[in-house]
Amino acid sequence: MSSDEKPVAVPRSLAEDLRARDDASLTALLRSRPDLITPVPADLTQLATRAGTRASVVRALERLDRFALQTAEALAVAPDPAAYGELLGLMAGDEGDGAVAAALPRALATLREQALVWGDDDRLRLVRTARELLAPSAQHPSPTGLGPTVQEATAGMSPGRIQEIVTAAGLPSTHDSVSAAAALTALFTDRKRMAALLADLPEDSLEVLDRLVWGPPYGQVTADPAPRLRRLLDRGLLLPTAPGTVVLPREVALHLRAGRAHRAPEPLPPAVESAAAHSAQVVDATAAGQAYTALATVEELLKDWDEGGPNVLRAGGLSVRDLKRAAVALDVAEPVAAFWIELAYAAGLLASDGDVDERYAATPAYDEWRERPAAERWALLAQAWLAATRTPGVAGGRDAKDRVLSALGPGLDRSAAPEVRHRVLALLAGLPEGTAPVAESVLARLRWERPLRGAQRDHEHDLRERLARWTLSEAELLGVTGRGALSAHGRALLGAPPAPEPARAPEPTGPGDKLPVHHHRGTEVPQAAQAAQAAPTAPTARAAAAVPLSGAGRAAAAEAAARLLAPLLPEPLDHVLLQADLTAVAPGPLRRPLADTLGVLADVESKGGATVYRFTPASVRRALDAGRTAADLHDFLGRHSRTPVPQPLAYLIDDVARRHGHLRVGAASAYVRCDDDALLNEILADKRSAGLRLRRLAPTVLATPADPAALLEGLRAMGYAPAAESAEGDVLIARADSHRTPPRTAPAPVPDGPPLPDATLLSAAVRAIRAGDLASTAPRKPSATATADGELPRTTAAETLATMQAAVLTGETLWIGYVNAEGTAGQHVIAPIRVEGGFVTAYDHTADEVRTYPLHRITGVAELEADAG
Numbered sequence: 001m002s003s004d005e006k007p008v009a010v011p012r013s014l015a016e017d018l019r020a021r022d023d024a025s026l027t028a029l030l031r032s033r034p035d036l037i038t039p040v041p042a043d044l045t046q047l048a049t050r051a052g053t054r055a056s057v058v059r060a061l062e063r064l065d066r067f068a069l070q071t072a073e074a075l076a077v078a079p080d081p082a083a084y085g086e087l088l089g090l091m092a093g094d095e096g097d098g099a100v101a102a103a104l105p106r107a108l109a110t111l112r113e114q115a116l117v118w119g120d121d122d123r124l125r126l127v128r129t130a131r132e133l134l135a136p137s138a139q140h141p142s143p144t145g146l147g148p149t150v151q152e153a154t155a156g157m158s159p160g161r162i163q164e165i166v167t168a169a170g171l172p173s174t175h176d177s178v179s180a181a182a183a184l185t186a187l188f189t190d191r192k193r194m195a196a197l198l199a200d201l202p203e204d205s206l207e208v209l210d211r212l213v214w215g216p217p218y219g220q221v222t223a224d225p226a227p228r229l230r231r232l233l234d235r236g237l238l239l240p241t242a243p244g245t246v247v248l249p250r251e252v253a254l255h256l257r258a259g260r261a262h263r264a265p266e267p268l269p270p271a272v273e274s275a276a277a278h279s280a281q282v283v284d285a286t287a288a289g290q291a292y293t294a295l296a297t298v299e300e301l302l303k304d305w306d307e308g309g310p311n312v313l314r315a316g317g318l319s320v321r322d323l324k325r326a327a328v329a330l331d332v333a334e335p336v337a338a339f340w341i342e343l344a345y346a347a348g349l350l351a352s353d354g355d356v357d358e359r360y361a362a363t364p365a366y367d368e369w370r371e372r373p374a375a376e377r378w379a380l381l382a383q384a385w386l387a388a389t390r391t392p393g394v395a396g397g398r399d400a401k402d403r404v405l406s407a408l409g410p411g412l413d414r415s416a417a418p419e420v421r422h423r424v425l426a427l428l429a430g431l432p433e434g435t436a437p438v439a440e441s442v443l444a445r446l447r448w449e450r451p452l453r454g455a456q457r458d459h460e461h462d463l464r465e466r467l468a469r470w471t472l473s474e475a476e477l478l479g480v481t482g483r484g485a486l487s488a489h490g491r492a493l494l495g496a497p498p499a500p501e502p503a504r505a506p507e508p509t510g511p512g513d514k515l516p517v518h519h520h521r522g523t524e525v526p527q528a529a530q531a532a533q534a535a536p537t538a539p540t541a542r543a544a545a546a547v548p549l550s551g552a553g554r555a556a557a558a559e560a561a562a563r564l565l566a567p568l569l570p571e572p573l574d575h576v577l578l579q580a581d582l583t584a585v586a587p588g589p590l591r592r593p594l595a596d597t598l599g600v601l602a603d604v605e606s607k608g609g610a611t612v613y614r615f616t617p618a619s620v621r622r623a624l625d626a627g628r629t630a631a632d633l634h635d636f637l638g639r640h641s642r643t644p645v646p647q648p649l650a651y652l653i654d655d656v657a658r659r660h661g662h663l664r665v666g667a668a669s670a671y672v673r674c675d676d677d678a679l680l681n682e683i684l685a686d687k688r689s690a691g692l693r694l695r696r697l698a699p700t701v702l703a704t705p706a707d708p709a710a711l712l713e714g715l716r717a718m719g720y721a722p723a724a725e726s727a728e729g730d731v732l733i734a735r736a737d738s739h740r741t742p743p744r745t746a747p748a749p750v751p752d753g754p755p756l757p758d759a760t761l762l763s764a765a766v767r768a769i770r771a772g773d774l775a776s777t778a779p780r781k782p783s784a785t786a787t788a789d790g791e792l793p794r795t796t797a798a799e800t801l802a803t804m805q806a807a808v809l810t811g812e813t814l815w816i817g818y819v820n821a822e823g824t825a826g827q828h829v830i831a832p833i834r835v836e837g838g839f840v841t842a843y844d845h846t847a848d849e850v851r852t853y854p855l856h857r858i859t860g861v862a863e864l865e866a867d868a869g
Helices: 014-019 023-032 044-051 054-062 066-077 084-092 098-113 128-134 159-168 177-189 191-199 203-212 227-234 250-256 280-304 320-330 334-346 364-370 374-387 417-429 439-449 457-478 488-494 552-568 592-601 617-625 630-640 647-659 677-685 687-692 708-717 759-777 797-810
Strands: 218-220 239-242 245-247 274-277 350-352 360-362 435-437 577-579 583-586 603-606 611-614 664-666 670-673 695-698 701-704 814-819 825-836 839-844 849-854 858-863
Touching: 014 044, 023 098, 023 759, 044 054, 044 759, 054 128, 066 084, 066 098, 066 128, 066 439, 084 098, 159 177, 159 227, 177 191, 177 250, 191 250, 203 218, 203 227, 203 250, 280 320, 280 334, 280 374, 280 457, 280 488, 280 552, 320 334, 334 350, 334 374, 334 457, 364 374, 374 417, 374 457, 374 488, 374 552, 417 439, 417 457, 417 488, 435 439, 439 457, 488 552, 592 617, 592 630, 617 630, 617 647, 630 647, 664 708, 670 708, 677 701, 687 708, 759 825, 797 814, 797 825, 797 858, 825 849
Parallel strands: none
Antiparallel strands: 218 245, 239 245, 274 435, 350 360, 577 583, 583 611, 603 611, 664 670, 670 701, 695 701, 814 825, 814 858, 825 839, 839 849
């Protein structure tokens, strides 16, 4: 060290360690632990205190990857403080492990970045709360399987018993228990002497140690232990902790483990294995076909609920019976139907109407969505799916109170869902283009990246694995993936970088690699070059797609995805093929006006690559009720059919039109009027009309207590074609207007903890913390008005004014206490510029700007040391 260099101060606390960090390091800390800035800490001491609270530390530990968590667990059983070499020995063992040694600096940097570890490499300290959580105890065993140290295990032992153990171990007796425990510790940590001690033990005693070495380290003994146990107890290789209970000391276990804290350190994440490889064109075409199917499915669902869908349960949600009906209508399984229903709800296309008899129906946003191009409609659905916390996969299960969870009902939110979806898709984005992963390898990777701890570990692992499996299947349903591989438009939607080049481009070898129009599974081609997959990167180098996009990033990603998908979707057609069996075949998607009109005029009979519509008397009457005339229908079919209008279809339209409106139904409660009294006589004579309770009011009028709608349905069931009329006698036209809810917003995702702060907020928070720390740590000149640390200065108004005026002349920096308009007290470091009119104008070092303060709000003032600025 040169004479002009100052020695680097060793931090004595986490606050001092944070104070020595630069702004980039503080920003990284706040980004990785956003709970620390809610609200923004007043200074670095408060930030350090908050970073050491139990709730915050638990949350930080739960977000570590497996190797970083193993490193923290090793530090929890290491001396406090520990040198880097000691930590490396615990992680790599006596024989060393190159992979562990190479990965340890990265894991330690992660712990430092998150303020779980502080100090330099010679004095590494785990935050006290983290040590308490991870250190072994009888109530909370360590994940390492290690027990207490000799010093901890002998703390309550009688001095005579400790001396007996020291003597039996071949050590000279000592004058007190502390030195005796230290002598045993020195023996057990000396590899050569420890090896000699173990060499004198018979095989059956060594077997006992082998059973305890990897944990749990506790065992049960009787009041009169067997000889194999007595030998171990006499030498301190097993120490009593309670009557009938013994423990293997930590130092003994580490010797038997060759210095390792963990049986199997995992420095590298498991690779995501390839299940099959396809050409990029096959993947994109398959995904595009399924994307089109997804749009058609959502439209079919909401069209089925156009005039009001099923009722909302009293507790909220969809009944099991209504879910089954939706599944039958969509021709899918019930879990898949729940997915489509929840997807429409998450996209804001579906909601409850809020009426007294509350029902589900499409929202006004659905009509706007239908008018968009197909690719944009898909991007909106896919974005809603990515961000949604509602999880349709749990529908049908039971909550903590054993109540059934229903689709569209409460209790379906799982805050981890968006993160798991993004991470699964990011792992797919890291594979070569057109490569589908092995699902189990994806789950193994997720388990490595988030090895949860505590009592909820098994439950949370099960949930995250189910979320990952649902993500893979839902992404295929939605068209984000094709044949299990991430598509180009799916990659763009994720905001992922371009796919890595595969080691060898796979060639299509089977019928499964033909370019499809609609989603189907084909023959998968095994990847021949699986070994050439790129090595997995550390979590700190994850793709940007692992982090959900926000704001402008989402909009740009959706636009890019829509742009890539649009050329792959089939072009809407303006024609159909009419057939003599009263059907029409649409060989592809139809343009919106044609599809809407045809949907009223005919019923969908089958779907697939081509949609088949069937014309029936009821469907033709539906079109006539909507205000169309027979001439309109003939003209419509003639213009949009590539084949001549078949004679049976023309006869059907004319026949229904001839009878349509011959009868008139109105409210009497309801009545029927007709110029042909013979027809009314026929109706009265028909036994099927008995339920309508019709009676004649006039030769051309019949009346009934039934409502008009029931009368219409009854007459139509008898084979007639009545038309409804208004109170003025005009024919009512039943337009295809749909029931819509009032304007509704899409459900807001339930966040998993505090929201991730953006760069602007992080920058402002760091400036505020630095400013507050400057005010709280700036050295003051000793004075009669000096206050205790942490208290605001107190001076009289006259003293405050005099000190301010003097500082203007001398250019000194002052420390002031200030109460703002909301009554909140704070402290500032200022350089006064001008004092007049009851105000002081000064440069505020804490805010890094010039401000004006009313003198009456300043509680006091103190001068700073000359070099405090």
